[in-house]
Amino acid sequence: MKKFITFLLLLFFNSTTFSQYLEEARGWFEKYEYKKSAEAYSKSNEIDNLSIDDLNRLAYSYFIIGEYKKCRPIVDSLIKRDNIPPLFFYIDGELSKEEGNYLKAKESFEKYMLLDTEVNIDTKIKSCKLMPLWEPISNAVINLKEYNSTKAEINGSIYNDKKIELNWNIVFKESGYDSIKMSVNEEEIDNSELLLLNAYLENKNGDLIKINFNEKFISVSSLAFLPQKNEVLFTATKLLEKESVHKVPHIFSGIYNPVNQSVDSIKPWVYSGYEDSTSCANPSINSDGDLIIFSKLGSKTSNADLYMTKFIDNKWSIPTPIDELNTDLDDLFPVFIGDSLLSFSSNGYPGYGRLDIFYVNAEDFSNRKHFKSPINSYMDDFNFIYTDVSKAIFTSNRMGGVGDDDIYTYELNKKIDTNIIETIDKDDILEKWPLTKVYFSFDRFNLENDIPEIDQLVSLIKRYNVNILLEGHADRRGSLKYNYDLGYKRAISVKDALQKRGIPSNQIQVISKGKTEPFYDCSLGCSEDDHSKNRFVLLKLLKN
CATH class of the missing domain: 3.30.1330.60 (OmpA-like domain)
Structure with a gap:
């Protein structure tokens, strides 16, 4: 009798635990925390018993976080069923492309196109035809920066401090806060209620100096210095504001104080996005300080588009779209590389993954080039900038990293015997x-x-x-x-x-x-x- 009661208790306990994990996984999914959602589903040890809706959530979560190998068997089972969401044919195409099965990828994308038109996959089909012809950069060395954590790290551009003749890399790292808005240490950051990006300056030794902004609880994801001035432009999101207009990125201006590494006198830039109800981000400034390129998303743009404005007659001109570069999909993360080149990321041209890095002539936006593997990956790659003739840094959420977004260094190893x-x-x-x-x-x-x-x-x-x-x-x-x-x-x-x-x-x-x-x-x-x-x-x- 005792054994029977013990069996019933174990059965009840396992059932309760399974339900708790399901509830936890669904909760994380609704909060767009796909990594945590997938982990909760996996903890249940009952993947075979998941409902179709839960399998859909798990497959989508694995896909979003780049766990393609774990995603594959679930997607294989889903696409055999009737009346599945067309999205999973799209996901099957992406998985097949990453596996090198380009014909199958093309077929899956075409199936998706017959069922849904929400995502334009013409570029994906073109990629399937071109990728077999692309040769990787054979003598490139890619490494993770040592300070990458389990959350997001993003690189920015270069800050040239002429007073001390030193170039600083601009870096952004996430910090966490609990439910009463107290900061949490790095070991507990995965349990944070709020995550905000902070800006840092990195010297050649890898030391990080935090830049303090005279406004609390803003998430800063880009920072650009106007040459010969103490003025900066930066992208910020005010996640704790009640009005939704503040919860999307906008461009702000401020005055940088190099003595205490702070930004004061913060206000929306003249073309911040508030003036026309758009989201604006990632301003990049040329070395003369008279041209700014940034990304803009709104009702009059086709997804995210690149815009430019020139400093004429002591004011910034009305921004205009860069038609030479913009596609029907997302074009964003512009970065000036010296005076001659501009890098940006896009999913509107044939590429390996979601966002691929491209570069063009900065003067007339001509001669567009696409970085091959291992710089570009099957995930998102962006913010590419050279730090030396043969060295560069960029950000990626590719598999094999430490956190959500990681900073990578690139070096063209010329010393290797071919x-x-x-x-x-x-x-x-x-x-x-x-x-x-x-x-x-x-x-x-x-x-x-x-x-x-x-x-x-x-x-x-x-x-x-x-x-x-x-x-x-x-x-x-x-x-x-x-x-x-x-x-x-x-x-x-x-x-x-x-x-x-x-x-x-x-x-x-x-x-x-x-x-x-x-x-x-x-x-x-x-x-x-x-x-x-x-x-x-x-x-x-x-x-x-």
Whole structure:
């Protein structure tokens, strides 16, 4: 009897604990705390028993925080269901793109486009076609700054202190406050009721000096110094104000006191965003102090757009949009790099992830260039600025970081022997290159016109002089012989495509598995989508 009662108590306890975790996870989700929401769902140890709505929340949370590997199995299960939100086809496209399966990513984006038009995915589809052709910056070294914490750290521009002939990096770090507005220490910051960004100056030794603003409880996310003046422009959000207009970013001006590192006489800048009910942020000032570029979001903009204003006749001109750079999506985080370049971030051009970093000629905004990996990632990358000829800093929320946003340093390592690099790359490429699949329609063996995987492999095979094995597969419908022949024909189609692009026949091996080794087990029945996962040619790189 005691054992039975103990069993009932354990059952009740586990059920209660599960419900508590669900309530906690849903609460964090409603507060946009997706990392905490995902952690609460995981603590329940009952992911298989979650409702569809909770699975949707968990998958979305994993996606937003960049936990793509944890997101993948949940999304796979969701997109098999009827009447799922179209958003999950979009997420499937992003996951597939990050996995290097560009054809599948393209198909998922196209499915999303048929069901919903909220997100413009034309650029995503273009990215799927271009990414296989992009080569990473081979001798770039990316490192995390040591002071990154579990919360947000963001870099700004450079402050040139001419009085002491020293350049300072401008850095922003989050601090936390409890329910009675008392600051919390860094060890307890994850439990904060309020998070605010604070501005710091960083010297060449990595020492941080806090800049104090003469206004309490504002979150400062950018800071720019007007040359030859003590005036500064900064982006701030007043999260504790009751009126919603204050809870979005605006641009303010102030007077900087270098003696005690403070900003006083704070007031909204003439084009702060208050004057036309928009959100304005991230002002960047050229070295002459007569041109400001900033981002603006409002009813008359297409998402966030870049605007510029010039100092003429002792006043700032009415800001105008930079049509040469603005897209239908978000264009923001402008940073002047000296007098000649301007970097900015956008998701309106083909790129790796959400926000990618681009740079242009600062005079006429021409000659737009896109940084390749590892500077840009599959997440958000922004605020890129050179600190030296071959060194730079930028901010990213990519996987592998410490907190929400982290500051990274970039260095172009010119001392590395390029011959050593090629040797290392050739040895590693076979181990690290992910298995790639080219998919086919039902009962077909002809390739589509646009197969990014083919072009990507041609570049690799030529560069590293490796062989390739093409393994043809078919779904379970039809006889063994028929599907063996079909798998072989599919592999031959890929071989022909490689040969047309200059790969010798003696570097290509062809075999067929027919329906004997399906990727997706259909022994208990399959949907058409499940069958489609078994119609492919597997591309494997081999040693010579």
